[in-house]
Amino acid sequence: MPYLVASDLPSEPAGIRFRALVERGGIAKIPGAHNGMAALQARAAGFEALYLSGAAMTASMGLPDLGMITVDEVAFFVRQVARASGLPTLVDGDTGYGEALNVMHMVRTFEDAGAGAVHIEDQLLPKKCGHLNDKKLADARDMAAKVAAAVKARRHLYVIARTDAAAREGIEGAVARAKLYVEAGADAIFPEALTSPEMLREFAARMPGVPLLANMTEFGRTPFFTADEFQQMGYRMVIWPVSSLRVANKAQQKLYATLQRDGSTKAMLDEMQTRAELYDVLQLERFEALDASIIRTVIPQQNPD
Numbered sequence: 001m002p003y004l005v006a007s008d009l010p011s012e013p014a015g016i017r018f019r020a021l022v023e024r025g026g027i028a029k030i031p032g033a034h035n036g037m038a039a040l041q042a043r044a045a046g047f048e049a050l051y052l053s054g055a056a057m058t059a060s061m062g063l064p065d066l067g068m069i070t071v072d073e074v075a076f077f078v079r080q081v082a083r084a085s086g087l088p089t090l091v092d093g094d095t096g097y098g099e100a101l102n103v104m105h106m107v108r109t110f111e112d113a114g115a116g117a118v119h120i121e122d123q124l125l126p127k128k129c130g131h132l133n134d135k136k137l138a139d140a141r142d143m144a145a146k147v148a149a150a151v152k153a154r155r156h157l158y159v160i161a162r163t164d165a166a167a168r169e170g171i172e173g174a175v176a177r178a179k180l181y182v183e184a185g186a187d188a189i190f191p192e193a194l195t196s197p198e199m200l201r202e203f204a205a206r207m208p209g210v211p212l213l214a215n216m217t218e219f220g221r222t223p224f225f226t227a228d229e230f231q232q233m234g235y236r237m238v239i240w241p242v243s244s245l246r247v248a249n250k251a252q253q254k255l256y257a258t259l260q261r262d263g264s265t266k267a268m269l270d271e272m273q274t275r276a277e278l279y280d281v282l283q284l285e286r287f288e289a290l291d292a293s294i295i296r297t298v299i300p301q302q303n304p305d
């Protein structure tokens with residue numbers, strides 16, 4: 001129960017654990033978990049790291065992913081995902097919420113909230129999903145300054161620089177920017193919205209020795225590949241950023257339509273997590289046992305006199 005019990009908390013900082021996962025070899029499989037419950041379910045399925053997506057956080061707030069979310073709102077999500085699961089969590093830092101000093105504030109805030117890694121991107125506000133058209137790119141040197149600021153502010157957070165340049169500047173521009181960001185101190189690069197296996201392979205071939213992250217978002221510009229296929233193409237991390245939210249949202253939509261139609265939820269029972277299953281994921285019994293054990297330990301002993 002890492003949420004409450006100190007001895008269940010991982011002893012190493014989340015950033016060190018995230019780095020170890022990337023450096024272990026193979027490919028780190030990092031599914032999106034858009035809240036504490038999703039984090040628990042992903043951990044139960046065996047995942048060792050989680051992704052907190054800007055698109056999923058904003059969508060769950062009822063907002064589009066245009067850079068309106070604030071550092072403190074994201075920190076609320078980081079705390080629940082990292083604390084509930086105890087897993088190292090990669091957080092979408094969008095554009096860093098401003099310039100160098102804002103990036104430093106973001107890094108300190110996310111680290112304090114329990115994050116293991118962050119990615120920042122070279123778009124200008126209003127930023128967009130990387131798979132949409134008409135993105136506005138930041139000056140490469142301004143972005144490099146943000147990367148340097150993030151590295152200066154961190155204690156252990158793993159810093160990933162995302163470049164959205166491929167659509168406007170092609171692979172040449174994306175590679176040139178990535179090299180600059182590595183020089184500025186980025187631990188890894190996230191080349192966003194590469195559109196073919198050739199492009200994915202070429203990018204990897206031109207960034208030897210640099211850990212790369214692949215984004216397997218659905219309904220985007222990158223064709224479907226498995227984690228193993230990304231690994232063979234030279235990638236060390238893969239995220240499925242919004243999948244948990246997409247599935248949950250579709251189920252919710254069906255529930256509301258059914259309830260409106262029938263005036264009852266009965267037709268949906270088979271698709272529901274039961275009360276027992278919910279409590280099982282939350283480990284309710286362990287929380288109650290913990291509470292009871294603490295109450296026992298603080299009852300004062302009767303004085304024999």
Ligand SMILES: C[C@](O)(C(=O)O)[C@H](CC(=O)O)C(=O)O
Binds near residue numbers: 131218220242
């Ligand atoms: C990775 C991403 O930034 C996110 O917010 O999860 C999005 C995902 C998406 O909108 O599908 C992205 O820009 O790729």
